[in-house]
Amino acid sequence: MLKDITIGQYFPGDSVIHRMDPRFKIVCTLLLIVTLFAGNSLWTLVIGGVFVLLVQILSRIPGKLLWKSLRPILPILLFTAVLNLLFVGDDEVLWEWQFIKLTMGGLQMSVFMIVRIILLIVGSSLLTYTTSPILLTDAIESLMSPLKGIKFPVHEMAMMMSIALRFIPTLIEETDKIMSAQKARGATLDSGKVMERIRALIPILVPLFVSAFRRAEELATAMECRCYRGGEGRTRLRQLKAGARDYIGFAVSFLFMAGAVTVNILSK
Amino acid sequence: MAEMIEAQHLVYRYPPEIGADGKPGAPNPPTLRDVSLTIRKGSFTAVLGHNGSGKSTFAKHINAILLPEEGTMRVDGMDTADESCLFAIRQKAGMVFQNPDNQIVATIVEEDVAFAPENLGVEPKEIRRRVDEALKAVGMYEYRNHAPSQLSGGQKQRVAIAGVIAMQPDCIVLDEPTAMLDPKGRQEVMETIRRLNREQGITIVLITHYMEEAAEADRVVVIDSGEVVMDDTPPKVFSQVEKMKALGLDVPQVTELAWELNQAGFAVSPEIITEEECLAALRALLSRASCAE
Incomplete structure (x- = not known):
């Protein structure tokens, strides 16, 4: 869905x-x-x-x-x-x-x-x-590179954008799973008054956030293992x-x- | 220098949790008590141990994610405690984790494989060459323009392995790479690991709790409560069925069968780890039995 x-x-x-x-x-x-x-x-x-x-x-x-x-x-x-x-x-x-x-x-x-x-x-x-989203991110990074002069974290921002794009499908899949799990335990998500529906979202958002933090930590370790050290001295596959x-x-x-x-x- | 990894008397304990009052709690017991282990270049070593035995903690020392409290860890002669060697060590000893989803950075397969060489500042042309080579080595070249979310678990894990190979490491440490995969994915990943070891001579350290996977290695190291308790070839380790069970570990089904037969007085060696060996031993046993009649 x-x-x-x-x-x-x-x-x-x-x-x-x-x-x-x-x-x-x-x-x-x-x-x-x-x-x-x-x-x-x-x-x-x-x-x-x-x-x-x-x-x-x-x-x-x-x-x-x-x-x-x-x-x-x-x-x-x-x-x-x-x-x-x-x-x-x-x-x-x-x-x-x-x-x-x-x-x-x-x-x-x-x-x-x-x-x-x-x-x-x-x-x-x-x-x-x-x-494509990747090219768009690359282009934004390139266009904003003059801002590095005033210590604006251009590379970090572009990296964040591309990681966000990468994790959208993963997190959507996870939301689906959590929703099914909560429904299996009797949660009603798609009926009731507006306030009830909003309240029903809490048991979905909390596990989603917890797992997002865990994922972030693992991803950071994996990135370090692959020698990530920020934008300094980095080259690109696609110029x-x-x-x-x-x-x-x-x-x-x-x-x-x-x-x-x-x-x-x-x-x- | 033929040693890839040299661990000497490693001791490590995780820092205590910060309590509600903002002060650190009681110190944790050491996760690694005294681990000494040398791993030769080009070898394929499996590290076994039940949950909490310290096997993953050991793996994280190889890559300088964790630094030992006592003792030294050398990777290809470089001390992991020496900060100036950090990236050289990480490039030499790549690491693959359990969850493929949490180690893929980019939205396109080839971009992800390029991540490590990009970080290392490799020339774009050379990156291209390495990416293609790495993807071919894991059999994922046809998928280079796919989004990771379109791939199966086994395929994602192979992409993660390719991402490490693109650094041209001498050693790959895999921390339970098949734990989240279905049988088909596990098989794909194991085949890839074996091929890399045999064809490219990459040193493999496979942390696992699947005995069938460990049986494929040249050497099995069993870690329990932060200490190396067994260290030998797979047949020698697995044939000690009682000791393995006492450590909370299983042995491959065929080894257990052979061991049970041996215990029951049949002339079957318990040093059997593959189905083929088991089949041959059973055939020999049956033909001997029919001759005796």
Whole structure:
């Protein structure tokens, strides 16, 4: 039951986007996010939309998958739309009932916000769908390496992320086992009032935590046995190497975003 | 220098538990009382003992996870108490633990095997070569791009062994590597260990409580209450059935059968540890019996 959870949502493939250097992909995604937030004209969204669509076509990620990533945030989208519709207003009143007043400005604003959020989610989903969690961690470590100068534990953080990713399936399996064990002893986990259900989680979480600590200790010993001594002097099996493709990809994204910003400024 | 491991009069006790008042409690009795043991290069030694006998504690001394209170432990001539040798010792004597899940670090098999050489600062090209070689040595090369969670217990344990081989150690210490595996997984792991010992000449120290596994070694060391009580070839150790039982240990079923027959007055040597030997001995016994008629 719990095994269906997928984290990282990597969708293996061999497209241009998949093969792009993960560091460049992260930077391009950040560029997209900044542009979408900074822009407030319709044209910014159009250009951003074309960009996202282009990436989607190139990556050959099925639209259905992207829809799946959007579904959980539908309530938020709806909520944002309603709020904007009600509280943003100008003089052009479309419809009025008692204290509720719908205006052209509000309508525009809510459509604008919805499109912006959709593009944000789809854009960042495309990053995680086309990049394996390991590469993503490596890229984050590499991008954040300048922070080592201010004694920020970059390597340790990346190591923690990758160990967390490694142990998600193990701990999920363990949770399943503990739940079965507690059910076998008569625990009711999936019925009753909310408070009862929350209380029923305690006998699951306590053993889970205890075993997680035990695992952590054993893992630490095993890592030491394999000569782990932090990031100092460590080499990597997979080197991140930027090639021509990555620079071209970055240049294209940069042009798109620069175009969007220019249009945004000009349209004011 | 032909000695891989030289333990001399090892004494170790675990530090006392910290009580509720934040002060350490009464000192623990020593887990290792006086262990002296030398293990030759290229040998295959099994260490037996019931739970709490100190066999795992001994294993942890080989890798400098624990340091002896008294006595010295030398690995390939290096003293484990010498901190400057720590990583050289750990690279020389790799260690595999009981639970494969708790020793695999990465989300992809080959990344995990690469972990140790990465730590040692090996060149990426050389890492690639070592990873491929190690995975082939344990027969897991086809699974190099799998996630560990997709593998069976025996496969995971073989990946863990590959992760140690990638350090190019001279010695591998395995602390009950098959305790959590099903019979098929146990067989896979034992075959791998035997092959590494025979083909690559890697010294094997196998801590176990399966007598059938210990019977495959060249030498069996029995540890009880922190002391070495028996140390000989498997047939010599297992044929002392009464002594083994007194120590709370079993002997392989075939040895027990041969011993019982021997005790009942039949001309069967109790120094039998494999099914083939047992079969041959029984055949000889039966044919002699039919000749006598």
